[in-house]
Amino acid sequence: MDFRDTPDEAAFRAGLRQWLTDTLPAGWADRTPAPGRWDEAFTREWTRKLYDAGYVGLTWPKEYGGGGAPHTHQGIYLEESARVGAPDHIGVIGLGMAGPTIIAWGTDEQKKRYLPPLLAGEEVWCQGFSEPGSGSDLAGARTRAELDGDEWVVNGQKVWSSYAHIADWCILVVRTDPSASKHAGLSYLLVDMHTPGVEVRPLRQITGDPEFNEVFFTDVRVPRDSMLGQPGEGWNVAMTTLLHERGTLGFALTAALERQVLNLVKLAREVGADDPVVRDQIAQQWIDLQALRFTNYRSLTALQKTGVPGPEGSVAKLHWSETNQRLTKLALSLQGLASQLDGDGAVWDGYWQYQQLRSRGNTIEAGTSEVLRNIIAERVVGLPRSR
Amino acid sequence: MDFAFSSEQEQLRASVRDYLRDRYGDERVVALAESDAGWDPSSWRELADMGWLDPSLGLLEHAVIAEESAYALLPAPWFATVALAWPLLDEQLRDAVAAGERSVTLARHGSVTADAGGDTLTGVATLVPDLTSVTDVLVVADGGVYAVEATPDVVVPRSTMDRTRRLGELRLDRTPARRLDASFGPEVRRRSLALASCEAVGVAQRALDLAAAYTKTREQFGRVIGTYQAVSHKVADIFVALQLGRSLAYWAAWAVSEDDPQADVAVSAAKSAATEGAVLACEYAIQAHGGIGFTYEHVLHRYYKRAQWLEAFEGYGRDHRAAVAAAILDSEGAVA
Ligand SMILES: Cc1cc2nc3c(=O)[nH]c(=O)nc-3n(C[C@H](O)[C@H](O)[C@H](O)COP(=O)(O)OP(=O)(O)OC[C@H]3O[C@@H](n4cnc5c(N)ncnc54)[C@H](O)[C@@H]3O)c2cc1C
Numbered sequence: 001m002d003f004r005d006t007p008d009e010a011a012f013r014a015g016l017r018q019w020l021t022d023t024l025p026a027g028w029a030d031r032t033p034a035p036g037r038w039d040e041a042f043t044r045e046w047t048r049k050l051y052d053a054g055y056v057g058l059t060w061p062k063e064y065g066g067g068g069a070p071h072t073h074q075g076i077y078l079e080e081s082a083r084v085g086a087p088d089h090i091g092v093i094g095l096g097m098a099g100p101t102i103i104a105w106g107t108d109e110q111k112k113r114y115l116p117p118l119l120a121g122e123e124v125w126c127q128g129f130s131e132p133g134s135g136s137d138l139a140g141a142r143t144r145a146e147l148d149g150d151e152w153v154v155n156g157q158k159v160w161s162s163y164a165h166i167a168d169w170c171i172l173v174v175r176t177d178p179s180a181s182k183h184a185g186l187s188y189l190l191v192d193m194h195t196p197g198v199e200v201r202p203l204r205q206i207t208g209d210p211e212f213n214e215v216f217f218t219d220v221r222v223p224r225d226s227m228l229g230q231p232g233e234g235w236n237v238a239m240t241t242l243l244h245e246r247g248t249l250g251f252a253l254t255a256a257l258e259r260q261v262l263n264l265v266k267l268a269r270e271v272g273a274d275d276p277v278v279r280d281q282i283a284q285q286w287i288d289l290q291a292l293r294f295t296n297y298r299s300l301t302a303l304q305k306t307g308v309p310g311p312e313g314s315v316a317k318l319h320w321s322e323t324n325q326r327l328t329k330l331a332l333s334l335q336g337l338a339s340q341l342d343g344d345g346a347v348w349d350g351y352w353q354y355q356q357l358r359s360r361g362n363t364i365e366a367g368t369s370e371v372l373r374n375i376i377a378e379r380v381v382g383l384p385r386s387r
Numbered sequence: 388m389d390f391a392f393s394s395e396q397e398q399l400r401a402s403v404r405d406y407l408r409d410r411y412g413d414e415r416v417v418a419l420a421e422s423d424a425g426w427d428p429s430s431w432r433e434l435a436d437m438g439w440l441d442p443s444l445g446l447l448e449h450a451v452i453a454e455e456s457a458y459a460l461l462p463a464p465w466f467a468t469v470a471l472a473w474p475l476l477d478e479q480l481r482d483a484v485a486a487g488e489r490s491v492t493l494a495r496h497g498s499v500t501a502d503a504g505g506d507t508l509t510g511v512a513t514l515v516p517d518l519t520s521v522t523d524v525l526v527v528a529d530g531g532v533y534a535v536e537a538t539p540d541v542v543v544p545r546s547t548m549d550r551t552r553r554l555g556e557l558r559l560d561r562t563p564a565r566r567l568d569a570s571f572g573p574e575v576r577r578r579s580l581a582l583a584s585c586e587a588v589g590v591a592q593r594a595l596d597l598a599a600a601y602t603k604t605r606e607q608f609g610r611v612i613g614t615y616q617a618v619s620h621k622v623a624d625i626f627v628a629l630q631l632g633r634s635l636a637y638w639a640a641w642a643v644s645e646d647d648p649q650a651d652v653a654v655s656a657a658k659s660a661a662t663e664g665a666v667l668a669c670e671y672a673i674q675a676h677g678g679i680g681f682t683y684e685h686v687l688h689r690y691y692k693r694a695q696w697l698e699a700f701e702g703y704g705r706d707h708r709a710a711v712a713a714a715i716l717d718s719e720g721a722v723a
Pocket of ligand 1: 369
């Protein structure tokens with residue numbers, strides 16, 4: 001057991017720190033965080049810098065443009081980025097879900113075709129899993145794909161697709177065999193969002209932002225080989241995606257929470273936090289952060305030693321989402337009635353108001369907390385199935 | 388970064404677990420808990436023979452034994468000796484402990500003073516863990532540490548909820564004492580907090596195992612109760628609390644053993660989260676058992692009482708969170 005950086009890890013961290021200091025605008029780390037409104041042009045520019053410096057896809061195979069580095073490097077990258085509040089890569093879904101699924105299931109050709117532009121941020125991905133009639137029950141998906149010559153013809157509707165409005169590609173769960181049982185009838189397509197028949201309609205979230213969308217597919221023709229796995233293997237492929245989406249290796253979740261705890265401490269220092277109850281609650285957020293961090297380390301160590309992440313990884317997303325909700329609510333409560341202001345003139349121009357509202361989505365997206373508790377109870381603890 | 392016990396440490400865990408499974412089944416633990424002595428003094432030699440009292444063990448080995456012995460609720464002054472008195476022992480006591488001849492606890496609350504001459508002590512020390520089980524007690528008095536024999540004339544047992552970890556009162560009246568070349572410092576407290584956290588992990592793990600076993604088999608309304616989400620989600624919450632507490636407890640043990648700069652906040656984080664997690668685990672497990680979980684006969688209440696003992700030991704969670712708050716809010720610089 002040793003939590004210190006190895007010499008190799010320490011060198012990587014030092015180089016990254018220097019790069020972040022040199023590359024971020026002056027004073028960036030100490031600035032007051034801005035509300036969540038998302039600046040696409042800025043994010044694209046930052047993505048390019050990250051890519052050129054070799055910090056994107058650190059753990060991905062070298063032959064497809066990745067860095068071939070151990071997972072700890074990705075952990076260090078996220079930790080250091082969180083500490084200075086560096087912006088994200090534009091391809092959150094591509095890097096976090098589509099890419100790892102393509103690495104796990106793709107043919108060599110598919111990997112060569114899709115991974116490099118994904119890493120460079122030249123192609124943005126979205127996720128087409130949820131439908132109006134099937135969210136938690138993903139296997140109930142009804143969007144159809146029928147083979148016509150060398151093409152799949154897709155008809156149906158997806159919903160809540162984040163970033164679909166800027167996406168070039170979509171990982172799409174479709175039903176290819178309606179006569180097969182629920183799970184066995186599914187397949188997993190890689191769909192070009194610029195194909196005729198794809199229509200994206202933004203939906204406003206409770207924050208007011210249109211971050212997710214409805215996506216309609218009308219006779220959309222997709223090349224036959226734009227599929228991950230075989231027809232009928234869609235469920236298994238989708239499980240790989242969900243494993244990554246739920247942050248079984250929760251570095252990204254730890255980094256996000258670390259950033260929020262730092263922000264909370266900054267806010268508490270600004271507004272003054274002498275009340276022992278408030279101090280108790282702030283300390284609890286910090287402890288919850290450390291619990292997430294070290295649980296994640298434990299899971300990662302198991303992965304490195306045995307090839308599979310430990311069962312403790314299943315708590316990461318559940319714990320993170322509920323902690324983030326408590327934390328952002330606490331941040332609002334430090335503001336008194338002024339917590340009800342948003343926009344200009346609000347504390348930090350409404351940063352916390354945005355974050356608090358956005359946090360309510362954390363226990364719904366990527367598997368609701370109820371579904372995650374089902375998974376822990378049934379697949380990890382081994383209780384009988386509830387349905 | 389490597390967050391795993393070594394293979395030697397894992398072997399130690401397996402051997403501790405085997406021994407406890409063989410020798411300390413629930414029935415025997417309950418019988419001992421209900422006995423006057425509260426434990427089987429002849430077992431002390433067995434623990435020594437297995438090396439659990441060996442001076443060469445480090446804190447991570449102690450962490451492993453603490454977790455496993457709490458899982459079995461082993462009634463013995465191992466925690467008192469190893470988690471409390473250990474760093475203060477002189478060579479004479481350390482050798483006697485390693486040989487299984489002596490067991491030691493630590494008395495640090497109350498008002499004891501050294502008499503003129505310095506070779507006797509007078510006063511009362513309260514709330515001393517396992518005082519009725521040990522042969523010796525180290526007393527913190529006038530800034531020094533003294534060794535006193537825990538003979539019946541100076542020991543007053545106190546009725547304690549956790550009958551496997553009883554508290555006692557030490558009444559000294561010009562009692563012979565030997566001053567040790569040691570002082571009670573923060574590192575002694577850190578150790579005890581880290582190991583108490585590891586014990587809490589063992590307790591929570593047992594609560595989870597009991598809850599899982601019961602909810603997998605008990606039927607009501609024609610269904611196994613584990614299929615009801617009101618039940619199964621509480622079991623999932625036990626799992627979550629257990630895993631989070633475990634991560635923090637191991638981190639704390641490592642940080643203390645390495646004298647890491649974060650050792651103080653690590654033990655506070657671990658102590659508050661792991662012990663509160665153990666209490667929650669037991670409460671949910673009791674609820675999942677219904678009436679049987681509320682009986683004196685079922686073993687669960689014994690774990691619940693240990694969990695509460697640990698929660699109360701060296702400061703409740705709020706005391707530790709106050710320490711964390713001071714560290715992250717009142718000093719400049721990086722907090723995470
Ligand atoms: C911010 C945000 C971004 C998202 N981005 C995407 C995206 O990019 N791509 C995508 O495909 N989807 C996305 N989603 C959709 C998300 O995955 C679904 O909303 C989620 O899986 C729940 O599905 P649902 O909305 O149909 O709710 P339902 O499944 O209908 O659930 C409603 C309620 O019932 C509960 N429930 C359902 N089944 C069970 C059960 N078996 N046991 C106990 N309780 C149950 C749920 O927990 C929930 O509380 C996003 C959602 C949000 C909020």
